[in-house]
Amino acid sequence: MTQPSPASSGLRPIGKLAAATGVKVPTIRFYEEIGLLPAPPRTASDRRMYDDAAERRLSFIRHARQLGFDLDSIRSLLDLSDHPDRPCAEANVIAERHLAEVKQKIAQLRALQGELSRMTAECAGGRVSACKVIEALHDHPASL
Amino acid sequence: MTQPSPASSGLRPIGKLAAATGVKVPTIRFYEEIGLLPAPPRTASDRRMYDDAAERRLSFIRHARQLGFDLDSIRSLLDLSDHPDRPCAEANVIAERHLAEVKQKIAQLRALQGELSRMTAECAGGRVSACKVIEALHDHPASL
DNA sequence: ATGCATCCTCCAGTCGCTGGAGGATCAAGC
DNA sequence: GCTTGATCCTCCAGCGACTGGAGGATGCAT
Incomplete structure (x- = not known):
């Protein structure tokens, strides 16, 4: 480490990501396995190292889960989030369908x-x- | 068959029981496997044959499931139902715990x-x- | 150098079913 | 008697969304 300590940048291992997001370590691996989270780069000894983008994505997933969305819906929502020029209506459909289910x-x-x-x-x-x-x-x- | 047709007595196979109770055939077998329903007598060709008592028990289970009780609670409730001299309080505890969960x-x-x-x-x-x-x-x- | 925390993979278990494969048997019509 | 289709049997895999453990390899701090 040559940098002093730039707060929230650089790569962190899975445990830190878990602590930062409130998602358990096995769950993060599970999300990777099913393709919700992209496979992060690894160290020479095969440890996953995550950047800020991964943390944002995982937080998004967590919030959506807290709102009760199933993983398939979250997959769609993430996909939309990745394409800001697509119409918002698709996201709304998903959210309203879920709202109807909740009701x-x-x-x-x-x-x-x-x-x-x-x-x-x-x-x-x-x-x-x-x-x-x-x-x-x-x-x-x-x-x- | 020597009897004319005594409406709701005698033994029936699993499919009839399923139709009578609204519980699917594989689910009935599943309940037997986990010990919620006693294993019924079998014909010479290994087919399960159920009597009225079995139907009552299965209906009980179904009603309880419709009310959202988990199978462990239902196991306890069935057990209580089998012992009419035991105190009612135990059943009430289960029901109230479930009610609290629902709330x-x-x-x-x-x-x-x-x-x-x-x-x-x-x-x-x-x-x-x-x-x-x-x-x-x-x-x-x-x-x- | 030691020891503990953290990481890895793989796999089994949770709950309450559900459905399919592959085969035996039954009941009814002709 | 024969055929056809429904029903039954067992076994096993899968759903959703994780959770946790075994058994072993690292990393980090003292």
Whole structure:
């Protein structure tokens, strides 16, 4: 190292990248394996060394995962991000499709919440033979 | 067959059970493999034959799955169901734990919904270079 | 020089199924 | 009796998105 310490430049090994992005080391390797992250250069002893661009890409992936996008969608979003002159609509389609899925999931879970609340509320705490929870699971015809 | 047709008694093969309960054939075999369903008697040619008790058990499992219980919880619930003199509290603990998980998941998804709505709403539909969706994924520091 | 942290690859496991290959058997029609 | 098609059997691989461990090679700091 001849440079003093230029903060956030230069190459870092996978562990540092993991610490910087909050993505675990095996997960980073997994992303490389499935082609989400490009294979980085290696040292003579085969260690992966990442630059700032790799960190930005990985952070993008992480944010998208936190928002619940699946890896295929993220692949598309990354691809779009790499081509700034393409129309934004494609990204919007992906995001809105995901939003619709999220809304639907919320609706489903709310229905579950209702059912479960009713079941547990009715349960008086005696023997299983009189348990409303168990009973509901036996009788419950459909409603979902 | 000497009996006329006693509606819902006697043994039926796996396909009929699947049709009756709405659980797919491979899934039934899977439940047997992991010990959720007892192994049924077999015909001379190794075909599984199920009785009404098996159907009730499988329906129980299906209802519980529809309510989002994981298979381990269902195992416990089945176990309780098999022992009517045990206290109901155990079943309630399982159901309430699950209810808590569902509530938490709803909260998470609502947060996601908010983020995604904001992202897609701001997007004006030009080039990716100005896309709020892509931008949000790049910049998004935390907030989750 | 020593010792511990970090890295490497490969592989198995998680959860709850799902589906296919390759073969046996059954039930119904002719 | 024969053929046809549906159903059954076992075994095994795959999904998504990781996670973690074994077993071994480095790197870095003291």
